[in-house]
Amino acid sequence: MGWDQAAGLRQWANAESPDCPTHVAEMLVELADSAGGMMESSRTATRSPAKPAQTGAGVTPSRTAGNAQQVTLMVLGLPGTAERHTAKVTELLESWAREGRRWVGDPRAWRVVALPVNSPHLPLLVTQQSHWALWVDDDLEAFRRGYRMLKQIAEHGGPRRLLAVHPPGVGQQGLLANLQYVADAYFGIELLVLAR
Secondary structure, eight states: OOOOHHHHHHHHHHTTOTTSOHHHHHHHHHHHHHHHHHHHHHHHSOOOOOOOOOOSOOOOOOOOGGGOOOEEEEEESOSOSSHHHHHHHHHHHHHHHHTTOGGGOOGGGEEEEEEOTTOTTHHHHHHHOOOEEEEOOOSTTHHHHHHHHHHHHHHTTOOSEEEEEOOTTOOIIIIIHHHHHHHHHHHOOEEEOOOO
């Protein structure tokens, strides 16, 4: 029916909203464009049962060197949205790939997007994106900050399944195990912690 979501998002993004980082605005426009294209093609194609969008950190499609397709990983909890912050997650993916974790594939094929936990776009992005992570730092305030972020994620309609991403030296025991327990017991969120 007449409302062009992509045009509205482009107009909003071009207005340079101070509340939204540029890369998030660009991604929203891309999502709206692809959703608009899918809606147009679905009008002409025969109808098939709709498949609900996954709202968690789903299984990553296999990527080999020959078919490296980009996968977007939405990361909550980074201290900022600049590239220097998302580089921390890319470094972790590279570390995991070196350890032989085949699901990572080519770490350069991951598009890491930092999103503030209190972003008003969180509920919309949960319906559009299937790969989510929570950044957990390794300082003395990490548990308290992680708890607050999990609480905000639950309150703002965030993803129900997240991959714990953290500096390479953080082990599964202690901090990560405690956050995993709190996420499940108090907020109904599955926090995936990779064993080392």
